[in-house]
Amino acid sequence: MPTIDGITEVGIVEVDEDGVREWSHLVRPEGRIPEFIQRLTGITDDMVADAPRFAELAEEIYNRLDGRLFIAHNARFDYGFLRNAFERAGMPLRLPVMCTVKLSRALFPEHKRHGLDALIERHALVVGDRHRALADAQLVWQFWQHIHGCFEQAVIDAAVARIAALPSLPPHVDPAVLDEMPERPGVYLFFGENDLPLYVGKSKDIRSRVLSHFSADHRSGKEMNMSQQLRRIEWIETEGEIGALLLEARLVKERQPIHNRRLRRASELCAWQLVEDGQGGWRPELVRGADLDPGRQDNLFGFFTSKTAATKALRTLAEDHDLCQVCLGLEKVRGGQPCFGYQLKRCKGACIGQEARPVHGARLMMALHKLRVERWPYAGPVGLREGKVLHLVDHWCWLGTARDEEEVHALLASGRPVFDLDIWKILSRALARGRVVPLGSGVPVEA
Numbered sequence: 355m356p357t358i359d360g361i362t363e364v365g366i367v368e369v370d371e372d373g374v375r376e377w378s379h380l381v382r383p384e385g386r387i388p389e390f391i392q393r394l395t396g397i398t399d400d401m402v403a404d405a406p407r408f409a410e411l412a413e414e415i416y417n418r419l420d421g422r423l424f425i426a427h428n429a430r431f432d433y434g435f436l437r438n439a440f441e442r443a444g445m446p447l448r449l450p451v452m453c454t455v456k457l458s459r460a461l462f463p464e465h466k467r468h469g470l471d472a473l474i475e476r477h478a479l480v481v482g483d484r485h486r487a488l489a490d491a492q493l494v495w496q497f498w499q500h501i502h503g504c505f506e507q508a509v510i511d512a513a514v515a516r517i518a519a520l521p522s523l524p525p526h527v528d529p530a531v532l533d534e535m536p537e538r539p540g541v542y543l544f545f546g547e548n549d550l551p552l553y554v555g556k557s558k559d560i561r562s563r564v565l566s567h568f569s570a571d572h573r574s575g576k577e578m579n580m581s582q583q584l585r586r587i588e589w590i591e592t593e594g595e596i597g598a599l600l601l602e603a604r605l606v607k608e609r610q611p612i613h614n615r616r617l618r619r620a621s622e623l624c625a626w627q628l629v630e631d632g633q634g635g636w637r638p639e640l641v642r643g644a645d646l647d648p649g650r651q652d653n654l655f656g657f658f659t660s661k662t663a664a665t666k667a668l669r670t671l672a673e674d675h676d677l678c679q680v681c682l683g684l685e686k687v688r689g690g691q692p693c694f695g696y697q698l699k700r701c702k703g704a705c706i707g708q709e710a711r712p713v714h715g716a717r718l719m720m721a722l723h724k725l726r727v728e729r730w731p732y733a734g735p736v737g738l739r740e741g742k743v744l745h746l747v748d749h750w751c752w753l754g755t756a757r758d759e760e761e762v763h764a765l766l767a768s769g770r771p772v773f774d775l776d777i778w779k780i781l782s783r784a785l786a787r788g789r790v791v792p793l794g795s796g797v798p799v800e801a
Contacts, residue, residue, distance in 0.1 A: 360384050361408055361439055362397050365488030366418050367495045374495070377418060378488035380405040395485045412443040419449060427470045427494055429453035434537055448530070452517050454494055460513040461501055473497055523568060524581045531587055535561040540591040541601045543609070546583040551611035553580055556598035560589050580613050593741035593755075596784045600745060600752050603776040623775055624664050625656030625727060628719065631681070635704075635711030636718055638682055640664060646773045649730030649749025655722045657775050667725075675721040678704040681714055728782075735766060737791035738784055744791060750778045762793065 360383025368375045380397065382405040392398050415436075426432040429451045440447040458468040465476065470493060474481055479496045482489035501510060523529055540560045544552040557563030564587065567577050592598045606614045624642040631637040640661060641654070648654050658664035665684065672679050678701045679685040680693040687693055687705065695701035704714035730749040737744035737756070746753040746765045751773060756762040 360387075361435055362387055362391070362395065362402055363487040364411070364415055364436075365486065365491045366415070367488075367491045368418060368422075369495065369498075370422075376488060376492070379411055381408050381411065382406065396483065397486075408439045409443040412440060412445055416440065416445055416447065419447070422449065424449040424451045425454060425494060425498070426451075427454045427473075427490065429455075430537065452514055454497055456517045457501070457513055458497070460517065461505060461510070524584045526585045527587060532561075532565075535564060535587075535589065536591055537561045538591050539594050539598045540589055541598055541605060542587060542589040543605065544580060544584050544611070544613075545586040545588070547585055549586070550583075551609040552583055553611050553613040554602055554605045554609060556595075556602035558595055558598070560591070564589075576613060593743045596738065596740050596745060596780070596788070597743065597755055599780045599784075600755075600777060603774065603780065604752070607774065622660040623773075624658050624661060625654050626664060626668060626722070626725075627651060628653040628655070628715075628722070631711060631715070633711040635681070635713075635715030638668060638718075644772060647749065648727045648773060648778070649751070651727075652729065654727040655725040656727060657778075659775075671721045673700060675717060676700055676702055677718055677721065678702070678709075678714060680705040681711070682718070732790075732792070735793050736785075737762070737793055738781075739789040739791055745784075746793070747781055747785065750781055752777050752781065766793065 361381045362383055363378065363380050365378040366376070368377070380402050382402045384407075387397060387399055387402070419436075424433055430453065433449070433451050437447050454473075455468050458465075458473060462468070462476075465472070470490065473479060474493065477497060477500045479493050479500070482492055484490070523532070537559050539556075539558045541554060541556045542560050542564050543554050546552045555563060555567075568581055590601060592601060622642065623646065624640050625646060625648070626638040627641045628636040629639050636653075638655075641651070642661070646654075646657075656664065658667060668682060669679065669684055671677065672682055672684065672695070676695070678693055679695055680687055681704050685693050685695075690706065692703070693701050693705045696703055696705060702709040702714070704711060735746060735748035735753065737746055739745075742757065744756050744762065746756060746762065748770050751770045753768065753770065754761075754765045756765055
């Protein structure tokens, strides 16, 4: 990853009015070179044992790049490595970036593949030491020369201008934030004047997603309004998509940003619970808000965002399955009188004893089957592993995310939060397909 992995080689082809110059240098990373990188590049630990650290080369590399257009294949990837290496060396790097993958797509839209190997084959580029820094830079330079023999300069200039242009940010946001924004999973937060929360979002790539809000070619009225209000951007990196989803759902509830409608659930959350009716059958009771504990409650069905929605759903089920609305508590009649549905032949007579209550209860249970809420399937809290972290979950409630055993115990001791519908939806999917870790003494957090 650009934020943590080391650079082993830098190769630069400089092109300007003075001609073409090449420069390359091996770099000794902080740790050992991964085996697959050694196989890919041919650069071994022995080869870089006496090479300088990046910090020793930073000034020379910076002088070669400063004030230029940075061109590379999958440019954002290479630029990410360099930018983070320069930051660690105390020299912030800010360059306009142009990606030849995007340029190839723009100029040759009839082709599906635009990787460097595809360009080599398609345009007969001359290959040197493939996957070595300078050799790959030379291939990019060859491609650049090749397109100038295929297209008029105006066509190339227009494509480059579109691709290399710095994304437009709202006028009140510092452009330097672009260089700090990570290309990693996480959550981002938009703030207006007086730190008013405007919006909370999540993405697998924070930088790309944030910039997409300000893309003029698909900006909605809502996003234009938000852009005008925006004053500051924050972000929180996560280990992966699950962590981003969970954190987004929690932050929306905590911050109540004005542009997040979907996740700002009403406080009327409720569900139906079947209880014995004393006549051998079942009747539904509404369980609301803070009384909901789906991990421990039996015969729970739902969920619904209001009593009105819950009642409407139950009434629809009654009509579809010829259930008695008196038995369901949806209609009141004098003792011994049939319900209105019975008169329309939409009830089998449970209200007047023509259908046994146990039979009616069984049919009610079958009608509600698709809405059944699963009980918590574990003996206690569990950890859901994502990368190097554990998301702690207890009875469908997210306790938090831990990176070590101390954090695990602290979260377990903090108590279980109130049930949250959006968190439940995320965890229902994630636990079904993720790696679940039982929690006990000696909790393993590292993968």
